[in-house]
Amino acid sequence: MALKTGADYLDSLEQLRPTTYILGERVENPYEHPLIRPMVKGVARTYDMEHDSEGARYLVTRNESGERVSRFVKLYDNSDDLLAKVRMLRFISQRIGTCFMRCTGMDAINAVGSQVYDCDRKYGTDYWKRLLAFIDTLQAGDLTVFSGVTDVKGDRSLRPSQQADPDLYLHVVSKDSQGIVVRGAKIHQTGSLCAHWGIVVPAREMQPEDKDWAISFAIPIDEEGVIHVYGRGTLEARSLDRCDLGNAEYTKFANMVIFNNVFVPWERVFLFGEHEYAGPMVRNFGNFHRHSHGGCKSGVGDVIIGAAATAAEYNGVAKTSHVSHKLSEMLKVTEAIYGCSIAASVNSSSTPSGIQLVDPLLSNISKLYEGKELHEVLRMMIEIAGGIATDLPSDKDFANAEIGELLRKYLKGRQEVSTEDRVRISRLIEKLAFESRDIVSNIHGAGSPETHRMTVLRSIDIEALKSYAKDIAGIDKTPRPGVGSKHD
Ligand SMILES: Cc1cc2nc3c(=O)[nH]c(=O)nc-3n(C[C@H](O)[C@H](O)[C@H](O)COP(=O)(O)OP(=O)(O)OC[C@H]3O[C@@H](n4cnc5c(N)ncnc54)[C@H](O)[C@@H]3O)c2cc1C
Structure with a gap:
């Protein structure tokens, strides 16, 4: 369970070969590209923070087995974990001044976990076990995950199954004994190229007819068929010119990630058609x-x-x-x-x-x-x-x-x-x-x-709020008991 340093993280990215397009060009090694490098450096800095005594207090925790792991790849077991997350993110932002993306995967593994446990109990599936095995992999390698939630969505007034083109929401196109094949595109994927893995979460509530779109899974970012297309932002000239002072070091990008008939083995599928769990x-x-x-x-x-x-x-x-x-x-x-x-x-x-x-x-x-x-x-x-x-x-x-x-x-x-x-x-x-x-x-x-x-x-x-007002105004003296806010 060795925690990576920034240098280890950069080395680990060099092993990956993600299919990447930036400003119309296919880029073989995106990690050195001036539009990608500043965010990669921000993420690398978070890895270094895991090793300094002040940063480790915020970024490092222990897993169920008592091993030291990054907080970014741990489930939220109690309110202390949630408090620690908020404090950690503020601590890091004060030092980086922009997005460092590692929280997206952290939130996604927790969101998926919160539902698949219940799904297993209802349907006898084994998604929870698969998710825990995936989290073990993340903890063992101190890996980074991006969250693939936002589909491109086409006509916003239509459900996934009603779209003229079914690919406007990511969906299953085939399955066999080994796994599934998926197609679609997720947009605004913060730092997709800074991650080792992506975890896909459905973007909305689903009905029974949308079950082919009710899917969740994990994917290596350089899996065959996964295409990262750089999303443009303002102020790019600074990075491209490699000049101009003032937080030139760190910046953010958010890509479109296209899933062009991508194979996912069953052990990394965390939801497959159980549509009622997509919304929650x-x-x-x-x-x-x-x-x-x-x-x-x-x-x-x-x-x-x-x-x-x-x-x-x-x-x-x-x-x-x-x-x-x-x-x-x-x-x-x-x-x-x-x-x-x-x-x-x-x-x-x-x-x-x-x-x-x-x-x-x-x-x-x-x-x-x-x-x-x-x-x-x-x-x-x-x-x-x-x-x-x-x-x-x-x-x-x-x-x-x-x-x-x-x-x-x-x-x-x-x-x-x-x-x-x-x-x-x-x-x-x-x-x-x-x-x-x-x-x-x-x-x-x-x-x-x-x-x-x-x-x-x-x-x-x-x-309940109306009942309080009516009570005080002397309209109706029977306030609804014990409700009004769900705080307590
Ligand atoms: C910088 C940035 C980083 C992001 N990072 C990530 C990320 O890492 N991972 C990820 O998955 N997503 C990410 N997102 C996506 C973000 O969650 C979405 O932008 C957000 O959910 C809104 O979706 P949209 O952009 O498609 O807007 P739209 O859905 O097009 O919304 C546009 C407007 O239409 C309204 N609207 C949409 N649908 C309906 C409807 N059915 N009825 C009535 N009104 C409607 C909305 O309220 C809104 O006002 C990021 C976005 C940004 C800008």
């Missing part, structure tokens, strides 16, 4: 992943606030009252996002599988805050930083013998601060504010906001 599986994934965002996005929020405060300092306005006011407003939002995820861990509940579920109400409230209010935090960061959050000349201009000195002279802030440091913090601010994957993920990551609102309403008994 994806709902649990969503609740777990919104809970994860409460950790990682509050950590990114810490970087946003720190960047704004540094810009104010470099511009000579750190002590002004409006900056202090904005910083406290920004903290209000990030701590609320974090606090709801902490609370969702405390108010968690157990399942027959032993996997602990987060409180869906609080984890979705955390995500709703992120989706709306984190943008206000970004807006205030830009307000504090000034227009220099965009329009900076490139590093190549600073290196130009004719204009470099002029740029350093005219872009100076406070006398004590070098122009280079002012440029660095301004570029970090630009990246935090305008990197499209981070910004759109605040809204749609872990499901769209309407899903979060639906889950919130499903978690609350509105009739």
Whole structure:
């Protein structure tokens, strides 16, 4: 059960041969590609954290046999595991400042596990045993998994079995004694090329007629027929030019992953047609992943606030009252996002599988805050930083013998601060504010906001709330007993 170092992780990727297309080209070794490397480096950094004494406190735990394993490949046994997850994700984000993707697989193995245990008891299947064997493999190799949840979905008003093209949701096309063959495509697959494995989760509720789409399985990322197509984002020029200061080191990508008649052996199939488990599986994934965002996005929020405060300092306005006011407003939002995820861990509940579920109400409230209010935090960061959050000349201009000195002279802030440091913090601010994957993920990551609102309403008994109001207003003095929120 050796925990990998960052170097071990990079070596392990070099053994993989994923079919990859980036900007229209087939790329044989994506790991060295400038659009892929920065996220791979972020993930490598998390592996290194497993080895330093501070990081290990957050990232390393013990499995059932007492062996030290990465928290990213362990089931949530109790509320302490859920609390530890949120704290770990914030800790890492504060040091990386963007997505490091390992939480997606962690949430997926737990979501799948929470349902297949029940499925086995109902149908006599042996999915739970298969999943545990898969988790053993992950723990033994300290491996990384991406979560394949979001299908391309075609006409959103139609169920999988109603689509004109059945491949718009990933589905089974054939089976034999060895396994199944699947076809379809999952989109927005965060860091698919940073992983060793992918775990597929159905994207929605399924009816009996959708049973061929009600599937879950694990797949090596370089399996024959699996094609990774790089998804474009803003600010790519920085990575492609390999220049421009300010969090140039880490970034994020999210690919489309096409499954072009991919064979999956039975031992890695975790759901096969038991349609009633698809909905709860994806709902649990969503609740777990919104809970994860409460950790990682509050950590990114810490970087946003720190960047704004540094810009104010470099511009000579750190002590002004409006900056202090904005910083406290920004903290209000990030701590609320974090606090709801902490609370969702405390108010968690157990399942027959032993996997602990987060409180869906609080984890979705955390995500709703992120989706709306984190943008206000970004807006205030830009307000504090000034227009220099965009329009900076490139590093190549600073290196130009004719204009470099002029740029350093005219872009100076406070006398004590070098122009280079002012440029660095301004570029970090630009990246935090305008990197499209981070910004759109605040809204749609872990499901769209309407899903979060639906889950919130499903978690609350509105009739009970009405009864409290009617009681106090003297309309009806018989409040519904003991309900209103599912907190307690
Ligand atoms: C940066 C980023 C990273 C991501 N990472 C991952 C990942 O690692 N793994 C993964 O599996 N997914 C990932 N996702 C996908 C994410 O979960 C989806 O984007 C999200 O679930 C929304 O789905 P969609 O993008 O297809 O939007 P759509 O489904 O097209 O939604 C667009 C709008 O239509 C509305 N809508 C959709 N269907 C209906 C309907 N039937 N009735 C009424 N309204 C409807 C929605 O509410 C929304 O407002 C990521 C997304 C982003 C942006």
